[in-house]
Amino acid sequence: MSMKGWLKGVAYCVAAIGLANGTPADAHEIRQVVYHGSSGGSADRHADRKQHAGELVRIVRDATRRFRDVDVAIAEGYQLMFGCVSGPDDGAMGLHYVNLDLVADPALDPSRPEIVIYEPLPNGGRRLVGADFLVFADAWDAANTDTPQLKGQLLHLIAAPNRYGLPAFYTLHVWAWKPNASGAFVNWHPDVSCEAFDGTEQ
Numbered sequence: 001m002s003m004k005g006w007l008k009g010v011a012y013c014v015a016a017i018g019l020a021n022g023t024p025a026d027a028h029e030i031r032q033v034v035y036h037g038s039s040g041g042s043a044d045r046h047a048d049r050k051q052h053a054g055e056l057v058r059i060v061r062d063a064t065r066r067f068r069d070v071d072v073a074i075a076e077g078y079q080l081m082f083g084c085v086s087g088p089d090d091g092a093m094g095l096h097y098v099n100l101d102l103v104a105d106p107a108l109d110p111s112r113p114e115i116v117i118y119e120p121l122p123n124g125g126r127r128l129v130g131a132d133f134l135v136f137a138d139a140w141d142a143a144n145t146d147t148p149q150l151k152g153q154l155l156h157l158i159a160a161p162n163r164y165g166l167p168a169f170y171t172l173h174v175w176a177w178k179p180n181a182s183g184a185f186v187n188w189h190p191d192v193s194c195e196a197f198d199g200t201e202q
Helices: 003-018 024-035 043-068 070-075 100-104 137-143
Strands: 078-086 092-099 115-120 126-136 156-158 169-174
Touching (some): 043 070, 043 126, 043 169, 070 078, 070 092, 078 115, 092 100, 092 126, 100 126
Antiparallel strands (some): 078 092, 092 115, 115 126, 126 169, 156 169
C-alpha cells in the first residue's frame, strides 16, 4: 500500500472511531473536513494530527448541531455582529453570531464556542458552516504564558487595531459543517460567500 493510501486509511479510521455514536453522513462529512488541506510530514505526526483534528471537529459538530436552525442560536444568546465578513482577496468567513457572555469568559471550551458562523443563502436563510473560538488577548495573557489552543490547534492572534474594532484577540475557526480545501482551522473559507447577504439581521 502506498504512503498516501495508508494515511488516507488512518484518516478514515479516526473519523469512524470518533463517530461511533454518530450517523454515516456525519462520518462522511468529518472525513471530508479533516482530510481536506492535509500536508506532508512523517506518518506518525500526520496520523496524530488527524486524530486530534477529527476529535475537535466532532466535538464542535456535536455542540453546534442544534444551531443548524439559526433561531435556536439566537434563543441561546447568539447575535449577529460585524455584518458578513468577506476575505481580503477571495473567500469569506461569513456571518458571525456572537454570544457575548461566552466572550466575556476567558475560558475556552470546545463544546461552547463563543461564535457560530453561517453562510447567507439567496432565499434569506442561513447555513451553518462552522464555529469560532475567541478570547481577548489581555484576559488570556494575564493568566497564561503560552498561546491558547484547543486539542492541539493553536489560536491565531489578531492584533489591534483591526477591522472588527476589537481589542487584540486570539481566535480559531473550525469549519465543522463545510469542508475547507485550505484546512479545517484556517481563518478564511474559499467556498463561503457573502454575496447573498442583504444586510437583514435575524
